[in-house]
Amino acid sequence: xxxxxxxxxxxxxxxxxxxxxxxxxxxxxxxxxxxxxxxxxxxxxxxxxxxxxxxxxxxxxxxxxxxxxxxxxxxxxxxxxxxxxxxxxxxxxxxxxxxxxxxxxxxxxxxxxxxxxxxxxxxxxxxxxxxxxxxxxxxxxxxxxxxxxxxxxxxxxxxxxxxxxxxxxxxxxxxxxxxxxxxxxxxxxxxxxxxxxxxxxxxxxxxxxxxxxxxxxxxxxxxxxxxxxxxxxxxxxxxxxxxxxxxxxxxxxxxxxxxxxxxxxxxxxxxxxxxxxxxxxxxxxxxxxxxxxxxxxxxxxxxxxxxxxxxxxxxxxxxxxxxxxxxxxxxxxxxxxxxxxxxxxxxxxxxx
Numbered sequence: 163x164x165x166x167x168x169x170x171x172x173x174x175x176x177x178x179x180x181x182x183x184x185x186x187x188x189x190x191x192x193x194x195x196x197x198x199x200x201x202x203x204x205x206x207x208x209x210x211x212x213x214x215x216x217x218x219x220x221x222x223x224x225x226x227x228x229x230x231x232x233x234x235x236x237x238x239x240x241x242x243x244x245x246x247x248x249x250x251x252x253x254x255x256x257x258x259x260x261x262x263x264x265x266x267x268x269x270x271x272x273x274x275x276x277x278x279x280x281x282x283x284x285x286x287x288x289x290x291x292x293x294x295x296x297x298x299x300x301x302x303x304x305x306x307x308x309x310x311x312x313x314x315x316x317x318x319x320x321x322x323x324x325x326x327x328x329x330x331x332x333x334x335x336x337x338x339x340x341x342x343x344x345x346x347x348x349x350x351x352x353x354x355x356x357x358x359x360x361x362x363x364x365x366x367x368x369x370x371x372x373x374x375x376x377x378x379x380x381x382x383x384x385x386x387x388x389x390x391x392x393x394x395x396x397x398x399x400x401x402x403x404x405x406x407x408x409x410x411x412x413x414x415x416x417x418x419x420x421x422x423x424x425x426x427x428x429x430x431x432x433x434x435x436x437x438x439x440x441x442x443x444x445x446x447x448x449x450x451x452x453x454x455x456x457x458x459x460x461x462x463x464x465x466x467x468x469x470x471x472x473x474x475x476x477x478x479x480x481x482x483x484x485x486x487x488x489x490x491x492x493x494x495x496x497x498x499x500x501x502x503x504x505x506x507x508x509x510x511x512x513x514x
Contacts (some may be wrong), residue, residue: 168291173327175308175335175510176225176239177503178211178315181382181456184222186506188238188484195342195511196485201232202499207397212360212379213245213316218321240328240509241336244377245361249275249282250331251287252302252373260288263302273352283329289371303372305331315385328512330355333365333375335508340401340452341370344484350449354478355432358456359383362428362504364435369390373446374439378431382457385424386436392420406461406474418448418461425463429470436471452478454504480507 175186187199203224209217228234251274253268258266265288272279283372312329319326336354340394344352352366359382366374389400393412403417436448451473453464458477468475480503481496 167489171238171514172513173510174234174239174242175506175508176241176319176324176326177335177506177509177514178210178221178225178241179205179456179502180213180317180361181205182502183228184223184503184506185228185232185234185239186368186510187234187502188507188510191485193484195483197481197487197491198339199232199234199452199494200491200499200503200506201228202295202502203228203231203315203407207383210360213243213247214311214448215318218318220387222321225319225324229323229338229421233426234324237325238327238514239319239324240335240512241315241326242330242332243307243315244332244363245379247308248331248377249277249306250333250375251275253302253304254299257298257300263288269305271304271306274304275432277306277308279410281309283309283312311489327514328509329513330509330512331363331375332362332363332505333377334372335374335505335512336363336365336454337367337508338511339480339504340367340410342507343478343480343484345483347449353432353436353451353473354453354504355454355455356464357381357428357453359456360456362431366436367440368446369492373443374435376435378435380428381455383462384427385421385460387455388420388424389417392416392452405459413484420461421460423459425466426470428457428463432467433471441494448473450474450476452476454478454480454501456502458501459498477501478504480504 177184182202182204184202189196189198200405271284285305287303289303316326336356340354354365356363362378362381364376365372385404386400389403395411464475479500
């Protein structure tokens with residue numbers, strides 16, 4: 163799978179999300195990174211459900227449209243996956259070299275992975291931990307993703323005429339994006355939370371290490387469903403209302419009530435994960451939460467999460483440390499789509 167490479171030739175970041183396909187092209191200038199090209203193409207509802215591709219043909223066409231509308235030249239792409247078919251586990255093993263672990267990883271993984279070991283692709287990274295803490299042991303980040311799940315993604319990208327050279331995990335792409343854009347915070351313990359349409363990716367990071375990751379099967383579709391139920395409107399109308407639109411079917415007060423109720427549900431899901439984290443790492447103190455994904459734009463979600471968790475909450479800016487030519491890109495547009503592009507930017511920073 164090649165999850166953790168960082169040297170070599172840069173790729174195009176292609177984020178195949180539930181509600182849209184997004185791409186980001188970033189150039190490494192040697193002095194920093196510069197935004198070259200960016201765009202997105204919305205997907206019809208039910209095309210992708212919980213990360214599984216229900217309608218591959220539509221996904222292929224959407225990628226092709228992006229490639230032609232934005233005149234994409236670069237063919238090598240990095241894509242990422244998340245959800246039920248992906249397992250990320252941190253395990254402690256007796257110290258060994260990387261080549262020894264390479265030979266033993268399947269045996270070790272079998273104890274931790276709830277799938278048949280022959281049905282998954284496995285990758286690992288040895289985490290650097292101070293000698294005094296680990297002694298004769300080492301920490302390893304183990305990643306397993308179902309082969310058929312990965313193959314589905316690889317197939318649509320290839321069929322669209324692109325070459326999938328890197329398969330990443332959404333929460334690691336978020337971490338990549340964060341470390342580039344917020345280098346001064348490297349010592350802080352922060353929560354990166356990307357709230358997509360059907361999956362919420364959570365990654366708690368500190369000092370360039372991921373301490374905890376979780377994919378939660380909830381997201382923006384919950385708002386849409388609640389608005390549809392409450393106001394008897396169709397999917398398109400509900401999507402518009404979710405992001406602050408108006409309708410004669412319901413008063414602004416009714417819409418706000420539905421949105422706030424759903425935001426409280428999402429805040430509760432985040433709180434449950436943070437409680438679990440705090441129980442595992444009682445000495446750690448969370449400095450702040452960053453929200454990304456299309457849902458981060460829902461009115462008052464940021465405020466409700468902050469109140470529920472009693473922590474500072476910010477909307478992530480994936481272009482904070484990336485040079486942008488303001489003649490080529492409208493700053494208002496970038497601000498608007500920024501939170502949706504967090505995973506795409508992380509993928510675009512990967513190298514073959």
